[in-house]
Amino acid sequence: MTGGLSVVICLLPDLLAAQDTPKKEVPDGAAAHMSVVALGPIPQRRYKMPDDDDLEDIKSGEDGGAPVGSSGGGSDPATAGNQGKGARPARDPGAGDIPILLPPMAGAVPPSTLYYKLPKAPPNGNPWGRIRVGFNNATSVTKVHAGVPLDLHSIDRAKNSAYRSYLKLPPLEPWSQVVVFLTPSRKGKTPWKSEPTFSVLNLRSQALLDKNVLVRNFSNEPVAFIIDDNQPVTLNSGQRKSFVIAKKDGFHRVAAIQVQGKVPVLNTSLRFPTGTLTVMAFYNAEPQTNGGKTVGAFRTTLDKISPEELRKKMTDLKP
Numbered sequence: 001m002t003g004g005l006s007v008v009i010c011l012l013p014d015l016l017a018a019q020d021t022p023k024k025e026v027p028d029g030a031a032a033h034m035s036v037v038a039l040g041p042i043p044q045r046r047y048k049m050p051d052d053d054d055l056e057d058i059k060s061g062e063d064g065g066a067p068v069g070s071s072g073g074g075s076d077p078a079t080a081g082n083q084g085k086g087a088r089p090a091r092d093p094g095a096g097d098i099p100i101l102l103p104p105m106a107g108a109v110p111p112s113t114l115y116y117k118l119p120k121a122p123p124n125g126n127p128w129g130r131i132r133v134g135f136n137n138a139t140s141v142t143k144v145h146a147g148v149p150l151d152l153h154s155i156d157r158a159k160n161s162a163y164r165s166y167l168k169l170p171p172l173e174p175w176s177q178v179v180v181f182l183t184p185s186r187k188g189k190t191p192w193k194s195e196p197t198f199s200v201l202n203l204r205s206q207a208l209l210d211k212n213v214l215v216r217n218f219s220n221e222p223v224a225f226i227i228d229d230n231q232p233v234t235l236n237s238g239q240r241k242s243f244v245i246a247k248k249d250g251f252h253r254v255a256a257i258q259v260q261g262k263v264p265v266l267n268t269s270l271r272f273p274t275g276t277l278t279v280m281a282f283y284n285a286e287p288q289t290n291g292g293k294t295v296g297a298f299r300t301t302l303d304k305i306s307p308e309e310l311r312k313k314m315t316d317l318k319p
Helices: 052-060 307-314
Strands: 006-011 031-038 046-048 100-102 113-117 128-135 142-145 150-154 164-169 177-183 197-202 213-217 223-227 233-235 239-244 252-258 263-270 276-284 295-303
Touching: 128 142, 164 197, 177 276, 213 223, 213 233, 233 239, 252 276, 263 276, 263 295
Parallel strands: 031 128, 031 177, 213 276
Antiparallel strands: 006 239, 031 142, 046 100, 113 128, 113 150, 150 164, 177 197, 213 239, 223 233, 223 252, 252 263, 276 295
16 A cells, blocks of 8 residues: 555454463452454344234233223223133234334343352442443443453353353453454354354554554455555455554545455545554355345554553452
8 A cells, every 4th residue: 555554464363462471470469451342244133023921011011001002091891891800901903913023032242241250249239240232333341350260151140041151262361452353153043152262452562563553354365455545455254454543634445355255345425543552353244134235344543541540540450
């Protein structure tokens, strides 16, 4: 690329601390700054036609009010003889023709929350910490203890199930700032039932020290993208590239297409504020829930917090 744009090519996996490096002394109470984003196909909505029990719930409502079709005043001659005898409310003509939206099947979407055991559980308190998971969207940042492995658990609230191990992450560096990307390790209607593939992005790694844009391709297809009037760049499956975008006032034009078929994936304008890293990622998508495209696009802009700021904010992390 030209016009003040420098390119650094990096292949997955992301930069993690080497497993064979000497064990570092971790200060007591040291923390890491982490957010989790799951990228994958959105399942199709499921519906069912209501049965009599569903219709009774719909008619009665949850506020204890009068059934649908009842004015609360006089009685309907056709049903007056049944009032006060425990009979079902009168059937609303046409109500049974309205389908009811069902929740996604278990494993069709990633867990919205993951849990981990606190290294030092508070006395008589909850020993579990929680981490929100964004599904194709950015999510809140969570402080987690550094220097210890994170065994993340999921639960099925609908079935009131117990915690089960879902994903294991290696220890994070003290006062690090990371984004953990999750992608399905299997296909089918329930791709998130099995342990997902993860990739950890360290915002303050040496490779990203002076960069303000990172683009990566989690999808199975090559994707070509362009920033402003520079030459297009193609990312094959599993590749990433980071850039220094020359500062300018206003917005930068960003566009991307699937190489095969030249299908548009992204066409937008973005700002790249000083002290931030803009992350764009492409992932496998379901055409029927993604406008006919097999590749989806994710983007977010993250503040790059200095180690000194993180250390000041997080040294006193409580369980």
